[in-house]
Amino acid sequence: MMRYLWRFRSYGRPHLGTLVLGVGLRVGELIADLAAPWPLALVIDNVLKGRTSGPLAWLTGIVGSSPLAMLSVAAAALLLITLASGTFDYLGDRVMNSAGERITAEIRTDVFAHMQRLPMSYHDRQAVGELTSRIAIDTSRIQDALVDLFSTLLPGLLALAGYATVILSVDWRLGLIAIGGAPLIFLTAARYTRLTRQTERRQRAAEGHLATFVTESLQGIRTIHAFGRQDLHDAHFATSNSTTLNAGLRSVELRARFTPLLEAAAAVATAALLWAGGLGVVNHWWSVGLLVVVTSYLKDMIKPMRSMSRLSITFPQGAASAERVAAILDQPPPPPTPHRRLPDRATGRIDLHDITLDYGRGPVLNHFDLTVHPGEHLALLGPNGSGKSTVLSLIAGLYAPTRGRLLLDGLPLADIPAIWLHRQIAVVLQDTFLFSGTIADNIRYARPDAGPHEVARAAEAALVTEFTERLPDGLGTRLADRGAGLSGGQRQRVGIARALLADAPVVLLDEPTTGLDNAAEELVVRALGHLVESRTAVMTTHRPALTRLATRTIHLDDGTPRTGGSPASKSTRREAARATRRAA
Structure with a gap:
């Protein structure tokens, strides 16, 4: 005892x-x-x-x-x-x-x-x-x-x-x-x-x-x-x-x-x-x-x-x-990473070599290979359960692969300090989680030292001010539990503003427009256009509106790329260019 x-x-x-x-x-x-x-x-x-x-x-x-x-x-x-x-x-x-x-x-x-x-x-x-x-x-x-x-x-x-x-x-x-x-x-x-x-x-x-x-x-x-x-x-x-x-x-x-x-x-x-x-x-x-x-x-x-x-x-x-x-x-923490000098900002190249990931219920990804070039906008398509979100989780460092190597700018993620990795990658999830506090506090969550003007610029770029201008306290409006009182599209725009404020060279988008109506989806895609501009972006989606932002698409089936990757069609590239211009 x-x-x-x-x-x-x-x-x-x-x-x-x-x-x-x-x-x-x-x-x-x-x-x-x-x-x-x-x-x-x-x-x-x-x-x-x-x-x-x-x-x-x-x-x-x-x-x-x-x-x-x-x-x-x-x-x-x-x-x-x-x-x-x-x-x-x-x-x-x-x-x-x-x-x-x-x-x-x-x-x-x-x-x-x-x-x-x-x-x-x-x-x-x-x-x-x-x-x-x-x-x-x-x-x-x-x-x-x-x-x-x-x-x-x-x-x-x-x-x-x-x-x-x-x-x-x-x-x-x-x-x-x-x-x-x-x-x-x-x-x-x-x-x-x-x-x-x-x-x-x-x-x-x-x-x-x-x-x-x-x-x-x-x-x-x-x-x-x-x-x-x-x-x-x-x-x-x-x-x-x-x-x-x-x-x-x-x-x-x-x-x-x-x-x-x-x-x-x-x-x-x-x-x-x-x-x-x-x-x-x-x-x-x-x-x-x-x-x-x-x-x-x-x-x-x-x-x-x-x-x-x-x-x-x-x-x-x-x-x-x-x-x-x-x-x-008694649970062992993640092993410490060796100290090394790293640049302030990554270029955004991502390499996955022979990746296998098993959560304990069979492999979700099996001998998976993928290269994402700096500045590329890659869309992962495929049915539910095909491993699209798992790829994003691996890139974000949330899980370690069971086998294989995952590199950012040629550096293995296992050898990169977690604090540096999280500064290089911004994530917008399917359901943005908002903490108790004001809207500005939730945007500033990405960078707590950001000043009010930086928060305001990120909110404007993500079209958050489009709805906060109608609120009595604007960005200072206090949110209920988990952001109750905001619509799904509004919560997503707050999440996009948070990612914009992080100013990371790599952006991961995990079904960010799922469940939104056409009007809300259009606003969120416009905000995402600001976010992915001049950044490496990897997104999972079933929505054509978001796919139009991609410069290349890959179809996954049971954790394996189907016939490798395919560049976006000319019309898709034109749509992506127009989306980028609209965002600008």
Whole structure:
């Protein structure tokens, strides 16, 4: 169980001083708690029974032995001890939990950064909701476990050692009776630690599946409404929610059963102490005040036992979550590329030699060869599933070929730094994804350092201003989730403006006009004419309007070029020239 939590020990090292300070504050609270019963013993033995004994008996030489003086001293001491205990408790909680929050933030940052850099092949196998659950929830469970290690386990062990030492030093007979119940309490806790860990692992998995389903449903809410299939999703949610509920109820049952058993074990030890201690008072082996102190210590000693026993819940939760988070961190990132001097801008030549790509369901491309010359506009045609989009994904560096070589300006993509590659290639997808923020923010996404005038020029060239001029805030209009409120053609023009602002020498167009009506398609093609001008362009399309921008077309069939490539006809070239002039 601790093996997975130990994996994250490096995140606690920068905060070790703070954590040690928190442990020290807990020790201060322990010392105050050890002193707490003695004012009561002073009142019982020195005031009510007229005796002068015990650790506080020396006070009689300072304040006198009168009952009023002893009562005053006892009351003042009780207030000071309680204040000190509360102060140490407050500072300890604040220091420990602050360190825990910082540790969690660092873990969450590293996991998110690592996850973003994992290859697309990993994300294709994972559900968005599951990954979201691991970052948002599991990291908090790790925090709880790590904080409890310093705020509960270590202080608890120190408290037990302190109470046991003091009890044995006060009277070894009472001490042996008092600590005799400790093994029973720990055996009870050990029994439930194993059961709780299994339950927590099942509960976390069920919660992850539920989060995945909810995320998927919200992403597809338009489809749900379009088909009116809320009932189907209700049924699926009910099944997943029932699994999560059953796992949660099992966890609740274990926690509810555990507390009474722990209290029963503690009651056995307290009853034994009261019986034997009372017998000792009757036989004058020790004073009533001493019995009250030892009984109080036993009660206080049970509190850290109870707190540590609850770690049988926190640690399994943290271990299960740490296992899930570690599964992300254990995924190997893309291998580092060697450092090399590269020009600021590529010429745009693309070569694919004997490329084969297999997603695990059979090859999508098989011994594929293609050369795209600088400034050429190549259209990949063919039926769905023929591998057109896969070619674009390979050129964009989203996937690595299973076999073969892919070159940009004669340089293998595997040897090119990713940051340089992404500056050379701009992509316009079939469905442009817009992030939360303004329209200008989404255009600036391609180059965050771009100034307002550059964004405005890109928006004008992509015909974005054609519709933003009618909006109250223009380019500063804030978008709803995923750009809701804009039409498909408007979203595509924002995506084209984004690619224009990137000013990359290579442009990839993946069915950018699919689903648009003729009027919207005409506007998007006009904007694309600006984009592909003086750039290498590779596009996939079924639409003749976009094909007219191509200078060469290739037909794909089952991942293989059919009869190689073919130059565009004279009429097609004339159309391309006219489209370029219209764009200019």
